Amino acid sequence: MTFALSVPDAKTREEHRPLWMGFEREWYELRYPDVAELMVQHGYEDSYLFYEEVGCHRGHSPNRYFDEIWYKQAYPEVRRGLLERRWKSGFAHYCDVGYTHLAPHWLFDEAAYRRRYVTLTDHYLAQRGFYNGYDHYLSYGEQHGFVAGPFCDVRLLRAMAHRYGEWFGPEGLLASWLVLPAHIADAAPASWYFDPAWYVQTYPQVQEAIAAGDYGNALHHYLTNPTPEAFNPSPWFDEAYYRETSPDILPSLGGEGLRNGYEHFVRFGAHEGRSPIEGVDLRRYKQLPLVWFDCDGGVFDSPFARFVAEKNGQATAAGIDEPALVEDQTRQLFRDEAALYLPLLARQKLDFRVRGVPDVSVIMVVHDQIDLTLQALASLRGGYKGAIELILVDSGSRDETTGLEDLVEGAIILRHKVNIGYLLGCNEALAHVTAPAVLYLNNDVRLYPEALHHALRRLYRAETTGAVAARLVRTNMQLQEAGSIIWRDGATYGYRRQDDPNTPEASFTRDVDYGSAAFLLVKTGLLRRLGGYDTRYWPAYFEDTDLCVRLQKIGARIVYEPLAMVEHLEFGSSGQSGSHKLIQRHWKVFAQQHLEFLRHQQPQHIRNALLGRERRRPERQRVLLIEDRIPLRGLGSGYVRSNDIVRALVALDYHVTVFPVMREQLPAFLLYRDFPEEVELAFDQDMSTLPAFLEERAGYYDLLWVGRTHNMARLLPVLNEASRFLTHCGSVMDTEVVAAPRALLQQAVTGLLPDGTPAPTRTAEEQEHALDALLAEELQSAHYCRQIIAVTEHDARLIQRAGYVNVMVLGHSMVPAPTPRPYAERRDILFLGAFHNVQSPNYDSMMWFVEEVLPYLNALPDDVCLHIAGYVHPSVDMTALGQHHRVEILGAVDDLATLFDRYRVFVAPTRFAGGLPFKVQEAAARGVPMVVTEILREEVGWDAGDTLLSAPAEDPRAFASEVERLYNDEALWQRLRQSALKAVQKDTDPEHFRQGLQQIVKASLN
Incomplete structure (x- = not known):
């Protein structure tokens, strides 16, 4: 039995029904044992008809996947709609409109699931026959290791299924867990965020409520009871202590905000390293190598989850050296394994x-x-x-x-x-x-x-x-x-x-x-x-x-x-x-x-x-390059250029050590593919270990290269104190971008200051004074370095304006590699860029394009979509973009040749930026014609109508018109493609890049 639902694809509706849409007759009659008597009293023979006409009004749920009572409690707008009789039940509301964005059950959060998996856009789900994220999880995600939420750990459910196999059926782990009797569900944790055995033992009233039929199990009670601040979820979290030590969260608790302090902790604090209970320093714990490796590798959701698992004996003790394998035993094992070959090789x-x-x-x-x-x-x-x-x-x-x-x-x-x-x-x-x-x-x-x-x-x-x-x-x-x-x-x-x-x-x-x-x-x-x-x-x-x-x-x-x-x-x-x-x-x-x-x-x-360790040739010099992170090419945002600098230094026969300010999040083996084999990647280091690192390597380096101005500002106290370890060491600050003009432009575009308050209206003279002040603040640490690097001549003039004459320019390095697919076989629109935070130019540009430009693309077929590719930081919520029917989010893509080969038009709708737009040059090098904003056209220095098309950032209709013109005009498309290839070949010549880099290094060492 299924219920009416508005979905965009009628064919999909006929071929697929989500599990949460059905009426489970047997489950319903077991869940509500008084139904049989009520059916007799009211003259019903069919439990589905009874639910439709009576049960739904009594707060009944139609299936195990939806919790009617919880849903109405969680969403005030649903309660209002029911009072106004716009829907007859919470489930009717969910099937009508709620399924697109609301959580149907206390164990599954639709918005969080879509935030975690950015590729699950509305377009992606509809194209593949899924109604929403919940449908995706139940019919596909669980089988493929997707995470439903913090209180539902697939690995722990599998362990429970192994232990209580007779209670778990073929319908799936979550589906089976939802119908477990309390004594089974509470026998083992379904998540490291909740300890059911401890919970029922600590709170006897919970056991009584479960026995009375008010709650299905301990977790159900904790996540739905009316006094959430009165209970602790495990011995490793104290609600009162957390509120006392994190007073900044108090305004967000209660009402329509967060349910309790633990909800804040699970969503934010556990990842930030806030202390959950007195005596547990989670911030220090998360810095231990095994901990961050396990968490960043996806083994555990957070340092707290790993900490609890460790306390339960299911994680290696972090920070404590494991006893080395006894070599006598491993030597014997080596010999024993060798003996196994003899019978095999005899044949x-x-x-x-x-x-x-x-x-x-x-x-x-x-x-x-x-x-x-x-x-x-x-x-x-x-x-x-x-x-x-x-x-x-x-x-x-x-x-x-x-x-x-x-x-x-x-x-x-x-x-x-x-x-x-x-x-x-x-x-x-x-x-x-x-x-x-x-x-x-x-x-x-x-x-x-x-x-x-x-x-x-x-x-x-x-x-x-x-x-x-x-x-x-x-x-x-x-x-x-x-x-x-x-x-x-x-x-x-x-x-x-x-x-x-x-x-x-x-x-x-x-x-x-x-x-x-x-x-x-x-x-x-x-x-x-x-x-x-x-x-x-x-x-x-x-x-x-x-x-x-x-x-x-x-x-x-x-x-x-x-x-x-x-x-x-x-x-x-x-x-x-x-x-x-x-x-x-x-x-x-x-x-x-x-x-x-x-x-x-x-x-x-x-x-x-x-x-x-190295036989040093007299002419070979050593470079320590410091960046925010190990500069992987897929990260975008200047990291590609830093990666090219590393490669060029190696090609010029320098030994390069790459040191990250922030400890690398990816497993180490994934880092090496982006670098020459001669590069030393200090992936196990970060800013906190830099002083000891420099002391250990005193006198080792000939050149210090600091990428990004804010890193020089961060590191200046360390470098001043450790200068005795950097004797005879040249120094370079690579600005990557001079951010001051971008900051002022961002304020003008958004009308907001960085703290969210309204930006002041300035006269032209005031704007110039503001620029000088921002430049002085941004470049205040530049005095440390012998050379300052700008990415464009425009940025170099800004640095000179701030009083520094030791400025050299180093742009981008790129080899044109046009993708071969012809115009007629290409389709759709591409944007490629990294999303490191919601204040970034890329995030703003995509929000503007989706909200302001897409509605004007009327001359394009309805199935033409914008595909957004590029690294997305876990903190960036992309769901607002993914809900548009013309948008698909691809996330990070390794094979850029294949990516660019399928698209007809590239867009760069950037409204505020600085430096040199790498994305524009990259699209040109891949042979995909583009439409960009005027600000980017001016930065790259190419002519509109000859090498690319452009429109003002404040005119979405004009931008849409240029996208339509390029998309539908093959002759224009071919002309722009060829012209852009010539332009990018001239501007990003690798040999010119290497020569410029060599000059910078020599100037920094003299």
Whole structure:
């Protein structure tokens, strides 16, 4: 049984009925046990008819998904409508109009769901057959991990379903939970925000109310009872304490505002780090690395949710180092796993047959331990599909290694009756090598996927590279080395040994002193020139260190490649017995042999590891670039330009460390794809750790580059105090934009000051004085830097107006890449930009376009839509935009080529802005003609009607007219496309950008 509902698509209405629309006969008769008696009294035989004519007036709900009583209590306008008899029930109101924006149930908030998932616009839902967000969640979202709300955690419901399987049916987790008896529903939490067992134990009256049938369970009572401030939801939140310590929230509580302090805490305070109870410092807790990683990665909704889960034993204790895996146990596990390969490989040989010239010759010296050997070879073969010439030296084995031919096909096997040792075995094998590169590989390793591929690619990246070292990880998942350091006394140190293998310091490529020959890739010609290993290091130890030093003496570089990751069973090939004495003896040999080399090395001390981790070429300088966040290209708002600066600095052979003022929110592995492999991303740092970071790296950097003026203002006290650690360090402030004119224009457009009060009306003279005052305030910290960077000549003049003459200009870098789809196959309108807050120019421009311009687009077909793409900060509510039937919100998009290829027109309806409009240049470079406001046309300096179309920001009708003209005129479209491509190629030439950047750096260092 279903109810009438106004929806835009009749076909959709016929094909799909939301669960919340139906009448559940069996549920209804169980929920209201007096219905049977009342039906007899009133002469009804059908419970649906009874509900329609009697039950709905008595406050009955038609199904489990809608709560009639709660709905009328939550929305005063619904109560008024019922009193005025415009609707006969709250459910009738919901089906008529409420479904578009109101919550139907205390467990699901339509507006919050749409805010969380910005792509769920009205257009998106209608096109895919969903009536609203609630319908989307019940029929699709829950199955795909969407979050219904803070009090409904899908993972906890799944755990409950596993425990009480007989109570959960195929209709879904939420649907099943809604009909659970109280003793089951209250046995385990459905959310970390509410503890049902604690609640009923603490408040006996709740149990009585549930038994009386007034409430279905403890959570139902907490979220719907008439005195919400009288109850605490769990032992970890105190309503009275929160109100006392957060007095700023009191005006928003009660009446038609927030229900209680906990509602504020769940929506805001838990994410801000406000204290929920005396003794719990949530702000400090949220700064712990594991906490922010779990929360930003979506494992937990907030630091508070993670805190409660931890207290319940279901989250790793944050801030406390977990005990390291016992290495003896992990070493044994490594061996046990190797033994598993034997039966598998007995059935099918490892194929190392070579057809043609091999890509690489792999030399492996083995002595017994067939299981380790086969495990290493299996990982080698499985991780690289190219031609491998495998040369195995059997050094006096007595186990199944003597039958390697039966297990490995195509290998060159050199046999010895006695153990000749690793060094002599490798030198013998070198004579059989035919590939241009040699990989020295231990048999006690496992290669991670693509390790050899990445190493080979690095080896041939530059002619000067002689060898490539791997990121070696011990069996206990701690680093063995991320490249190795040779100290002045000849001793060695694996950089970041015993650290997390994914620490930022281990995750970028660089020149190093040497790499362990557990995995060492070397060019064959250089090896033969040096005669392989020096036999004075027979049988092993320091032979690889010596080889790397000799390679450097003939001008070859040793490069660390973090993508070549290898798990290593240390001493697995040789065992540790006798190793120490041999190491000590060969250390002395090595130190004596390379005295001249060693005197230029760092003295042996762990604090010198930073300086020793990289073989610094005299001409290569180090840059510390500080930005709001790690500048990912998808963030827009100047981050693309910062990313281009990083790339250009690397191309100019600078070493770059990127440091974020705000700790990065994305998982680290998602960051690297946006940067060259040589860049060090300090993703585990933020402004609070900068003083310690600078102290640890005292004297390390040659240039400090601070992106955005407000960051210089924030950091100035830190930089002043830490200047002793930045001796002989140049400094740059990259303004990205001079914001003062934009701020004044924003006030003129919106009529409001930043605090929300009305903006004053100013004369022209007063406007100039206001501009000078804002410029002085904005640039007050610029005195710290040797050079100030503007993005346009106009901005440079503004900076000079504020009294600074040390100004240089650096625009954008871009390579035109026009998308190929022809005009006739394109449709719709595109806007691309980031939404970091609701005060941003992009948010204002989209609100203006949707509210003021779209209504005038009458000459376009009704199905032509505006698609809004770009990063949306979680704090930005996009629902006002998404409710327009011509709007679809795409969110962040990685593949911009595919994105731009489908649209006919790009719009940039910006009403206030500053700097250089990247979005305009990007659309031009992608070959999508555009309509922009006059302010953007003036900033980019292109001619209207020749390169783009424009209209005044205060004339929505004119803007709409230009959009229609461009959309419908193919000849105009083609002419603008070609002209814009030429203009953007001239204005954003990458080589000109690099040259300008080089000049800036040189000026800053002099």
